[in-house]
Amino acid sequence: MTEGHIEEQRKEKARRKKSRLPMLAQAGPVSIWMILFVTIPLLFIIYISFMTRGPFGGVVYKFSLESYKTLLDPIYFTVILKSLRVALFTTLLCLLLGYPFAYYIAKQPAERASKLIMLLMIPFWTNSMIRLNSWMLFFQTAGPVNNVLLKLGLIQKPIMFLYTDPLVMLGLVTGMLPFAVLPMYSSIEKLQKNLLEASADLGAGPSLTFRKVTLPLTMPGIVSAIILVFIPSLGTYTVTDMLGGGKVLYIGNIIKNQFGSIRNWPLGAALSVLLLAITALLIFLYTRFAHVDELEVV
Amino acid sequence: MEQMKTKRQGKHRLGHFFATLYIFIMYAVFYLPVVVMVVYSFNDARKNYSWMGFTTRWYTKLFSFSNSSLWDTLIYSLIIAVLATVISTFIGVLGAIGLKKFEFRGKKFINMMLYVPIIVPEIVLAVATLILFVTFGIKMGLGSILIGHCTFCIPYAVVTIKGRISGDNDTLEEASMDLGANRIQTFTKVTIPTIMPGVMSAAFLSFTLSIDDVVMSNMLAGGSQSTLPVMILSLNRTGLTGDVNALTTVMICVMVISMLIYSAIRKRIAKKEAQA
Numbered sequence: 395m396t397e398g399h400i401e402e403q404r405k406e407k408a409r410r411k412k413s414r415l416p417m418l419a420q421a422g423p424v425s426i427w428m429i430l431f432v433t434i435p436l437l438f439i440i441y442i443s444f445m446t447r448g449p450f451g452g453v454v455y456k457f458s459l460e461s462y463k464t465l466l467d468p469i470y471f472t473v474i475l476k477s478l479r480v481a482l483f484t485t486l487l488c489l490l491l492g493y494p495f496a497y498y499i500a501k502q503p504a505e506r507a508s509k510l511i512m513l514l515m516i517p518f519w520t521n522s523m524i525r526l527n528s529w530m531l532f533f534q535t536a537g538p539v540n541n542v543l544l545k546l547g548l549i550q551k552p553i554m555f556l557y558t559d560p561l562v563m564l565g566l567v568t569g570m571l572p573f574a575v576l577p578m579y580s581s582i583e584k585l586q587k588n589l590l591e592a593s594a595d596l597g598a599g600p601s602l603t604f605r606k607v608t609l610p611l612t613m614p615g616i617v618s619a620i621i622l623v624f625i626p627s628l629g630t631y632t633v634t635d636m637l638g639g640g641k642v643l644y645i646g647n648i649i650k651n652q653f654g655s656i657r658n659w660p661l662g663a664a665l666s667v668l669l670l671a672i673t674a675l676l677i678f679l680y681t682r683f684a685h686v687d688e689l690e691v692v
Numbered sequence: 693m694e695q696m697k698t699k700r701q702g703k704h705r706l707g708h709f710f711a712t713l714y715i716f717i718m719y720a721v722f723y724l725p726v727v728v729m730v731v732y733s734f735n736d737a738r739k740n741y742s743w744m745g746f747t748t749r750w751y752t753k754l755f756s757f758s759n760s761s762l763w764d765t766l767i768y769s770l771i772i773a774v775l776a777t778v779i780s781t782f783i784g785v786l787g788a789i790g791l792k793k794f795e796f797r798g799k800k801f802i803n804m805m806l807y808v809p810i811i812v813p814e815i816v817l818a819v820a821t822l823i824l825f826v827t828f829g830i831k832m833g834l835g836s837i838l839i840g841h842c843t844f845c846i847p848y849a850v851v852t853i854k855g856r857i858s859g860d861n862d863t864l865e866e867a868s869m870d871l872g873a874n875r876i877q878t879f880t881k882v883t884i885p886t887i888m889p890g891v892m893s894a895a896f897l898s899f900t901l902s903i904d905d906v907v908m909s910n911m912l913a914g915g916s917q918s919t920l921p922v923m924i925l926s927l928n929r930t931g932l933t934g935d936v937n938a939l940t941t942v943m944i945c946v947m948v949i950s951m952l953i954y955s956a957i958r959k960r961i962a963k964k965e966a967q968a
Contacts, residue, residue, distance in 0.1 A: 416875060420790025423783045424850060425798070428805040431843045435820035436808070442823055453827075491718070498715050517722045519947045520729065522904050523924040524940045527932060528725035531732055536742035538728075568721060621811065629813020632906050636928050646815050653819055653911065663823065666816040673812050 436670070443663035451657025461664035470648065474668070477644040480559070481627040484566045485574075488623045489616065491567070492574035496615075499575075500582040511579070514572055526565050526636035533561060557639035565633040570626065574619040581615025582608075617680050625673050645669065726944065733937035740932055750934035754942070759935055762923075766939065769919040772834065772909075773902040776841040780898040783842075784849025785891055789883065791850065792857050806851070809844040817843065818911040825912070832914020840908035845901055849894035856890025 446458040464470060499510045517525070533539050533555035540552040555561050585608065593603040609616075631646030640647075645665055652662030732740050736747035757763060791799065809817055818840060825836055864886065868878040884891070909919040918926065924936060 417790060417794040417796060420786045421794055421796065421799070421802070422790070424787030424790070424806075424846060425802045427783060427842070427846055428802055428808075431821065431839060432805050432808050432817070435817065435824045438824050438827070439816070439820035494711075494714060495718050498711055513719065514722065516944075516948060517726045519900060520726050520944045521921055521924065521940050523906060523921045523928070524729055524937070525725040527924060527928055528728035528732070530928070531740055532724070532728050534741065538743075568725070571722075625811060625813055629815045631815060632925060635925060639929060646813070649815055649819060650911075653822060659823060662819055666819050669813050669816050677811065 439663045439666055443660055443667045445660050447658050447660050453659050461660040464661055465664055473643055473648055477628055481624050484627045485620055485624040487567050488570050488574035492571055493578055496575045496578040497582055500579050529565055557641045559642055561637045562634055562642050565637045566627050570623045573622040577618035578615040581612045585611055621676055621680055629669050729937055730941050733934055733941045735934055750938040754935045754938045765920045765923045768917050769903055772838055773899050775838055776845050776902040777895050777898040780842050780845035780849045781895045783846050784853055784894050787850045788853035792854055806847040809847050814907040818908045822911050832912055833916040836912040837909050840912045841902045845898040848897050852894040853887055853890040856887045
């Protein structure tokens with residue numbers, strides 16, 4: 395090693411040290427925040443899920459698998475299965491309703507498309523709780539739907555829509571649809587026209603082109619949509635609380651109740667860990683289709 | 693041949709008709725709750741169980757400020773939303789630049805952590821934060837809600853702004869430094885203006901996420917003053933009064949109008965730049 399080389403290396407080291415201050419100032423706050431308020435709470439909740447429930451609520455720091463055993467109790471297990479079923483159904487509906495919607499917008503001229511997207515966003519600036527309340531008013535016993543059906547003589551007495559699973563599903567689907575439409579829209583928009591033309595030129599009909607070209611190429615958007623709809627639907631408690639009136643219970647409600655009236659923190663923690671595990675599994679599956687950085691959000 | 697052509701055209705037109713109809717129905721469904729909200733803000737009933745006729749009394753009541761608890765919750769929600777927006781956008785700008793520009797150990801981990809609040813159900817993070825705060829004796833209230841909000845706003849801010857930083861930024865910054873500007877000057881005069889559209893949308897997104905949040909606000913309030921969405925959630929079962937509808941109607945109007953003004957200003961600036 396020559397003298398000059400060593401000198402060069404020393405300079406490089408000094409330069410690197412000098413660049414450490416701006417690095418700390420810029421990447422520091424976000425890193426500290428994420429570790430303090432994401433990593434540590436999640437590790438802590440995993441830890442709590444293996445502890446024992448105190449006699450008057452609270453936590454006794456003694457290892458136990460009691461909470462996880464409780465999850466297998468039929469009462470809780472049916473709720474978990476039901477939540478999974480509803481989330482799955484919501485996701486399916488969002489994909490089926492959202493894909494043609496996204497496709498239509500993506501095929502419009504750019505300016506019109508961005509206007510249509512804007513038009514889609516505006517209703518979602520309204521408070522989400524008041525929107526759920528509106529669905530309730532719309533379907534309540536003396537609400538417009540029942541009134542019209544009664545006037546038309548289609549029903550003799552009002553239908554009880556409130557506090558039923560279908561209404562909860564309606565609230566979920568209408569609330570989640572934009573999160574399905576936006577990622578699918580952006581991947582359909584990127585789809586190159588000449589690929590579709592090539593497919594048609596080679597003799598493929600519209601349905602074959604759709605199955606062999608459009609669908610595989612827009613898969614990242616579809617998988618993003620699945621993640622962005624399925625996981626929040628699985629963890630919701632507000633939609634069930636507003637439209638289910640406490641009669642319809644999903645995982646989210648059970649978790650919330652453990653920290654309110656029931657006070658069984660380890661059980662709430664174990665249910666949260668279950669949601670975390672399902673999320674992790676889905677993300678793992680997602681990475682087999684696309685890179686996580688490509689997950690289209692917003 | 694001719695006949696086939698017209699037949700295909702006819703089929704095409706029919707397809708077009710159904711596509712338009714479908715889009716129209718979808719938008720109608722999206723706007724229906726908003727319309728119901730506005731209509732019931734004019735409902736002359738003590739509580740919104742049924743339609744009792746037209747009135748504007750909820751708006752008079754709202755702006756006579758007689759229901760001070762409603763205004764208190766709104767102001768409380770606004771304070772939290774503004775603070776969350778400022779903090780998240782500030783940390784988000786720095787973080788997006790820092791995570792793009794520098795290589796350091798654990799960067800991959802931080803990038804992964806940023807996706808956690810976006811993807812994991814909010815209830816999980818809210819409950820985890822609650823357990824941590826209670827265990828370590830941190831008092832619940834404005835501070836805890838604010839921390840909760842920032843935790844999910846920061847990732848969105850970072851992701852939004854990161855998308856706006858391109859390769860050109862490095863060249864521009866180097867040029868600025870070569871011309872004698874120091875780091876801080878370069879940051880405020882070069883870096884920030886180039887990523888400004890991203891910063892604006894990050895701020896807008898943070899504000900809308902915070903003002904609409906229920907889960908964090910509900911879990912981390914600890915019996916203190918609740919935010920507007922939490923109040924609506926808790927009053928829902930006993931029935932909301934029309935002034936809440938009136939208030940949210942006013943809010944959506946303000947949002948839409950300010951959005952229109954913002955886009956008009958941006959259009960005008962773009963026009964001026966094009967002329968210059």
